[in-house]
Amino acid sequence: TGQEKINTDIITLTRFLTEEQAKHKEATGDFTLLCHALQFSFKSIAYYIRRATLINLTGLAGSSNITGDDQKKLDVIGNDLFIAAMRGSGRCRALISEEVDEIIYFDEHPNARYVVACDPIDGSSNLDAGVSVGTIFGIMKLPDSVIGSKPKPEDLQMPGTELLAAGFTMYGASTQLVITLKGGTVNGFTMDNALGEFILTHPNMRIPKKRGIYSVNEGNSLYWSDKTKAYFESLKYPKEEGGKPYSSRYIGSMVADAYRTLLYGGIFAYPADKKSPKGKLRILYECAPMALVMENAGGQAIDSHMQRMLEVQPKGIHDRSGIFMGSHDEVEKVIAAHK
Ligand code: AHM
Ligand code: MG
Numbered sequence: 001t002g003q004e005k006i007n008t009d010i011i012t013l014t015r016f017l018t019e020e021q022a023k024h025k026e027a028t029g030d031f032t033l034l035c036h037a038l039q040f041s042f043k044s045i046a047y048y049i050r051r052a053t054l055i056n057l058t059g060l061a062g063s064s065n066i067t068g069d070d071q072k073k074l075d076v077i078g079n080d081l082f083i084a085a086m087r088g089s090g091r092c093r094a095l096i097s098e099e100v101d102e103i104i105y106f107d108e109h110p111n112a113r114y115v116v117a118c119d120p121i122d123g124s125s126n127l128d129a130g131v132s133v134g135t136i137f138g139i140m141k142l143p144d145s146v147i148g149s150k151p152k153p154e155d156l157q158m159p160g161t162e163l164l165a166a167g168f169t170m171y172g173a174s175t176q177l178v179i180t181l182k183g184g185t186v187n188g189f190t191m192d193n194a195l196g197e198f199i200l201t202h203p204n205m206r207i208p209k210k211r212g213i214y215s216v217n218e219g220n221s222l223y224w225s226d227k228t229k230a231y232f233e234s235l236k237y238p239k240e241e242g243g244k245p246y247s248s249r250y251i252g253s254m255v256a257d258a259y260r261t262l263l264y265g266g267i268f269a270y271p272a273d274k275k276s277p278k279g280k281l282r283i284l285y286e287c288a289p290m291a292l293v294m295e296n297a298g299g300q301a302i303d304s305h306m307q308r309m310l311e312v313q314p315k316g317i318h319d320r321s322g323i324f325m326g327s328h329d330e331v332e333k334v335i336a337a338h339k
Helices: 013-023 030-051 073-089 124-129 218-223 226-236 254-264 283-296 328-337
Strands: 060-064 070-072 092-097 114-122 133-141 163-171 175-181 186-192 197-202 213-215 267-270 300-302 323-326
Touching: 013 030, 013 175, 013 186, 013 197, 030 073, 030 114, 030 133, 030 163, 030 175, 060 073, 070 073, 070 124, 073 092, 073 114, 073 124, 092 283, 114 124, 114 283, 124 133, 133 254, 133 283, 163 254, 163 283, 175 197, 175 254, 175 283, 213 254, 218 226, 226 328, 254 267, 254 283, 254 323, 267 328, 283 300, 283 323, 300 328, 323 328
Parallel strands: 092 114, 213 267
Antiparallel strands: 060 070, 114 133, 133 163, 163 175, 175 186, 186 197, 267 323, 300 323
């Protein structure tokens, strides 16, 4: 008849989360509710980003955050949307946001068991140029001994191995959500604007084992260690006879660079260097969530000391780290080059 076959058995994020919850007999539904609140914040951030130029949301807000970055108007709005959604979920005890110096406690929910770390709009220097940006999130559970009392910063400075779930949303040509649960697979959803739902479009994402693409801000190479310099040189000038040099891709939005790396394979790096000896990216809401996604997709993520990223213990809520992540074999090359 020439009629397209229409899929009527669509897996939305809501359905996916419900089905995940059913797999865990002991689940109370709290985690699922928290994820619904997260989902709403992604949808609203996506909405404001789409409309930013039309409703005067481009440009600076006139303030700066803890890390000294000038805040964009959208950084402020994204952060406010996120805080409101987490508070409203009633399941979040505390929130760590890139945009707020201190821990945000939700004392009205003293028995909530979850803690969320987020970068509401990562890559915001790209916003006004219409380049993809994203939200990064990690969800942790408080130890039983802390529930009911006010958690201390040390209680929240957990290594990525403690993440229950993590992922990111990319606001690009379409809005993509990638989420993974501890020990689980990585699943990608695409926002259907007409339905207002995230639809499962990329089930069980696996990162290619290797790929000749590298992604790094080469403008920092003056400050790199000799080993890091030698590593990137080796990608551009292969030693083997007839060896093919790698391609370079760098968007400058970690979410977009990581999403491409996840789909196509390759390596993404923001190494620690002489200018930023601790690296630039933040452990709790940038490095660790991405590392969980990469590992669960079959890739690897390490810091500049070649230590597994998920095991890096942050010493403060905004602590930073160098990072190399991506395809399994590409990270092996990084390790070999830094021996
Ligand atoms: P932000 O959180 O202030 O937006 O900074 C994080 C961003 C990442 O998305 C990206 O990987 C990196 O900073 C780019 O930094 P640079 O401009 O130094 O290459
Ligand atoms: Mg940011």
